[in-house]
Amino acid sequence: MSSVEFSMDGQSLITPESMAAEVASPANSQLNETELALARTELALVLNIANQQFEQKTDPAMIIARTASALHTIRIKSSPLVWQALIAIAQAHPVSQYFRQDPFTRWSYDKPRGYSGDAQLLDFIYGHESVADEIARSTPLGLALYDYTKDASSSVAVRERRDILTQYVDEIAGSRGPQAEILTIAAGHLREANRSKALAEGRLKRWVALDQDPISIGSIARDFAGTCIEPVEGSVRDVFTDRHNLGKFDFVYASGLYDYLNDKVSIKLTRKCMDMLKPNGVFLFANFAEDIIVDGYMETFMNWALLLRTEEDMWRIIRGSTEEGQVEAQVRFGANRNIVYGLIRKLS
Numbered sequence: 119m120s121s122v123e124f125s126m127d128g129q130s131l132i133t134p135e136s137m138a139a140e141v142a143s144p145a146n147s148q149l150n151e152t153e154l155a156l157a158r159t160e161l162a163l164v165l166n167i168a169n170q171q172f173e174q175k176t177d178p179a180m181i182i183a184r185t186a187s188a189l190h191t192i193r194i195k196s197s198p199l200v201w202q203a204l205i206a207i208a209q210a211h212p213v214s215q216y217f218r219q220d221p222f223t224r225w226s227y228d229k230p231r232g233y234s235g236d237a238q239l240l241d242f243i244y245g246h247e248s249v250a251d252e253i254a255r256s257t258p259l260g261l262a263l264y265d266y267t268k269d270a271s272s273s274v275a276v277r278e279r280r281d282i283l284t285q286y287v288d289e290i291a292g293s294r295g296p297q298a299e300i301l302t303i304a305a306g307h308l309r310e311a312n313r314s315k316a317l318a319e320g321r322l323k324r325w326v327a328l329d330q331d332p333i334s335i336g337s338i339a340r341d342f343a344g345t346c347i348e349p350v351e352g353s354v355r356d357v358f359t360d361r362h363n364l365g366k367f368d369f370v371y372a373s374g375l376y377d378y379l380n381d382k383v384s385i386k387l388t389r390k391c392m393d394m395l396k397p398n399g400v401f402l403f404a405n406f407a408e409d410i411i412v413d414g415y416m417e418t419f420m421n422w423a424l425l426l427r428t429e430e431d432m433w434r435i436i437r438g439s440t441e442e443g444q445v446e447a448q449v450r451f452g453a454n455r456n457i458v459y460g461l462i463r464k465l466s
Contacts, residue, residue, distance in 0.1 A: 149199045157192060157200050161207060164188040169213040178262040182217070182415070186270070189414025201417075208418035217419040219260035221252050222267045226420035234422050235374060237306030237334045243273045244280070244309055270412050275456035279373055279404055282452070282459070283310040286402060287325075290369040291316030300325040301367040301394065303357060303387075304375040307337050308347070317345060326364055328352045354383070357390055370394055371402040377424045381435060388439035388462075395464040402461050405432065409455040432460045 168185045172178075189208075193201055208214070209227075218224045222242040231238065241249045245268065253264065267273065287310065291298045298321070302308060305327035316322050325346050327338050330353040338349040352362055354375070370391045376384055384403075391401045405427040406413075416422040432449045440447065446463040 165211045172216040179266045186415040193414040220263035221256045243276045280310045284313040288316045291321045299367045301370040302327045303372040305329045366396045373404045376405045384435045385438040407458040
């Protein structure tokens with residue numbers, strides 16, 4: 119996992135320190151120099167071959183696919199501290215100048231909004247018109263690489279996640295009627311709302327979209343003016359402290375936030391979200407899964423650090439935040455197992 123250059127509002131709890139703490143545990147505090155030397159050699163071979171292939175005008179899709187696969191293999195073999203060191207080496211390698219011609223990779227690495235996984239980054243995955251100019255400015259090589267990254271397994275899973283969220287919103291509206299109330303935490307640009315039939319048909323009472331990024335909040339306010347969507351600028355800490363007194367909801371979800379939260383904060387947030395549910399309300403949280411195979415590329419050339427979780431990790435959060443007999447819960451994967459979902463229904 120890379121050292122992350124978050125520039126947040128100081129209230130979100132998504133900090134460089136909290137991410138680093140998940141990597142460098144006391145039991146893993148000594149860097150194994152022998153392991154590092156072997157891993158550096160393996161990484162150098164992978165990156166040098168990619169660099170030579172770029173110079174030889176090899177098919178970009180083949181280069182990035184091979185490199186991403188090799189980085190994944192190295193990542194899963196490496197201890198956390200060794201992988202941390204390898205990330206910096208990869209980012210400084212000359213081949214990075216090729217990979218960063220991809221507009222998606224470049225945006226993630228540069229972090230124009232100051233943090234990883236921002237809403238505009240996801241728009242590269244969605245192919246949204248808001249990133250059209252950025253894509254148009256790309257080199258032919260960059261466009262060829264983007265053809266791969268926008269359809270990589272993680273991108274496919276993110277688009278499916280958007281559609282799953284829309285489906286749940288519409289199902290809640292169908293079962294609860296026009297009094298249904300929705301809360302989205304870390305809403306980004308709320309692209310799932312664009313596909314909601316319930317929203318388009320006016321079958322929701324209220325949809326609160328909370329995000330700490332004022333640019334995202336401005337986008338939501340502009341795109342959904344005149345609808346029941348209420349954009350609210352606020353952080354995770356604001357949720358904990360009830361700063362906005364948001365009320366109770368039939369459906370609460372956080373689809374892209376838990377990737378950056380350690381277990382302690384995740385459990386605390388889940389408890390709070392459960393408190394904000396009406397009887398029989400549903401809470402959904404999603405996380406990139408350990409099955410993801412482009413993790414090495416994301417953490418090196420995209421500088422996109424994530425806390426990947428297993429099915430058991432998700433259950434640990436659920437068990438730590440709920441009482442037996444008071445909820446119904448399930449954990450399931452998306453179609454390609456790159457994203458895992460936790461679903462909790464409040465029984466009373």
